[in-house]
Amino acid sequence: MTIQWFPGHMAKARREVTEKLKLIDIIFELVDARIPASSRNPMIDEIIQHKPRVILLNKADMADPVKTNEWLEYYKSQGKTAIAINSQAGNGLNQITAASKKLLKEKYDRMESRGIKPRAIRAMIVGIPNVGKSTLINRLAKKNIAKTGNTPGVTKAQQWIKVGKELELLDTPGILWPKFEDQEVGLRLALTGAIKDTILNLHEVSLYGLRFLEREYPDRLKSRYNLDVIPQETLELFDAVGKFRGCLASGGFIDYDKTAELVVREIRSEKMGPLTFELPIEKEEENTPE
Numbered sequence: 365m366t367i368q369w370f371p372g373h374m375a376k377a378r379r380e381v382t383e384k385l386k387l388i389d390i391i392f393e394l395v396d397a398r399i400p401a402s403s404r405n406p407m408i409d410e411i412i413q414h415k416p417r418v419i420l421l422n423k424a425d426m427a428d429p430v431k432t433n434e435w436l437e438y439y440k441s442q443g444k445t446a447i448a449i450n451s452q453a454g455n456g457l458n459q460i461t462a463a464s465k466k467l468l469k470e471k472y473d474r475m476e477s478r479g480i481k482p483r484a485i486r487a488m489i490v491g492i493p494n495v496g497k498s499t500l501i502n503r504l505a506k507k508n509i510a511k512t513g514n515t516p517g518v519t520k521a522q523q524w525i526k527v528g529k530e531l532e533l534l535d536t537p538g539i540l541w542p543k544f545e546d547q548e549v550g551l552r553l554a555l556t557g558a559i560k561d562t563i564l565n566l567h568e569v570s571l572y573g574l575r576f577l578e579r580e581y582p583d584r585l586k587s588r589y590n591l592d593v594i595p596q597e598t599l600e601l602f603d604a605v606g607k608f609r610g611c612l613a614s615g616g617f618i619d620y621d622k623t624a625e626l627v628v629r630e631i632r633s634e635k636m637g638p639l640t641f642e643l644p645i646e647k648e649e650e651n652t653p654e
C-alpha cells in the first residue's frame with residue numbers, strides 16, 4: 365500500500381507552528397490514545413524545540429485502559445508529562461491547567477521575582493488531522509472565546525480562548541501531519557480513521573485489523589464474528605466473517621469489499637470494545653522475536 369506523505373503540507377504546517385511558538389508558554393500535544401506513537405509527528409521535538417509540553421492522550425474512552433496506563437507510566441519514566449483525556453465527554457480536562465502550572469513553575473517564579481505580575485498561561489494545541497483538536501478546544505472554550513488586540517510580532521490578531529482564570533488557548537490549533545515512516549504506522553492511522561478511506565486499500569487495512577485482534581484480543585474477535593477457531597487463511601477468515609454478517613453479493617458470494625468495510629467500521633467504533641494498537645517502544649522491542 366502506498367500512502368502519500370506530502371512534504372509541502374508538512375513544511376507549511378511547520379512554519380505556522382514555529383511562528384506561533386513565540387506567543388505561547390506551553391504546547392498541548394494531542395495524540396490518539398489508541399496509537400500514541402503512530403499519531404505523533406516524528407519531527408515534533410525538533411519543531412517545538414524546548415517548549416514545555418503536555419502530551420494529551422485523547423479518545424482515551426476508545427483505548428484499552430490497561431494499555432493507556434502503560435503509556436502513562438512510560439511517559440513518566442521518560443520525564444514527560446502526559447494525561448489521558450476524553451475531549452468529547454470532558455474527562456481528564458481538569459488536570460491540564462495543574463499540569464501546565466507545574467511545568468512552568470520555575471518560569472513563573474522567575475517572573476515573579478523580577479516583579480512581573482503573573483498572567484494566564486498561554487498554550488497552543490497541536491496534533492495530526494482528526495485527533496480531536498477542535499473538539500478539545502470547543503470543550504475547553506465553553507464559549508469563553510476572547511478577542512485580543514495586537515499581539516506583538518504578529519500581524520494577524522490572535523484569538524485567545526480563556527480556560528478558567530489561569531489558562532488561555534490559541535483558538536487555532538497547529539496541524540502537524542503524521543509521517544508514514546513504515547507500513548505499520550500507515551495501517552494503524554488508517555484503522556483508527558486518521559487517514560481518509562479513499563486513499564486506502566481497505567482490504568489490507570481490515571486484514572491488519574483482524575490479525576491484530578487475533579493476536580491481542582482473540583476472544584473479542586471470536587465472539588463478534590461467531591468463530592470457533594480463527595482461520596489462518598485470509599480468504600477463509602473473510603469468508604467466515606462475511607458469511608456470518610451477511611455481506612453477500614448476488615449469487616450468494618461473499619462481498620469482500622463490504623466485509624472489509626464492515627470490519628474497519630467496527631474496529632473504529634465501540635463495537636469491538638476499547639482497543640489500543642501499540643505499546644511503548646521498549647515493550648515492542650522486547651516482544652520482537654530474535
Ligand SMILES: Nc1nc2c(ncn2[C@@H]2O[C@H](COP(=O)(O)OP(=O)(O)OP(=O)(O)O)[C@@H](O)[C@H]2O)c(=O)[nH]1
Nearest residue numbers: 422423424449450451452493494495496497498499
Ligand atoms: N470517542 C471520542 N471521540 C472523539 C474524542 N475527541 C474527538 N472525537 C471525535 O473525533 C473526530 C475528530 O474530531 P475533531 O475535533 O474534528 O478533530 P480535529 O483534530 O480538529 O480534526 P481536523 O480538523 O481534521 O484537524 C470527531 O468525530 C470527534 O467527535 C474523544 O475524546 N473521544
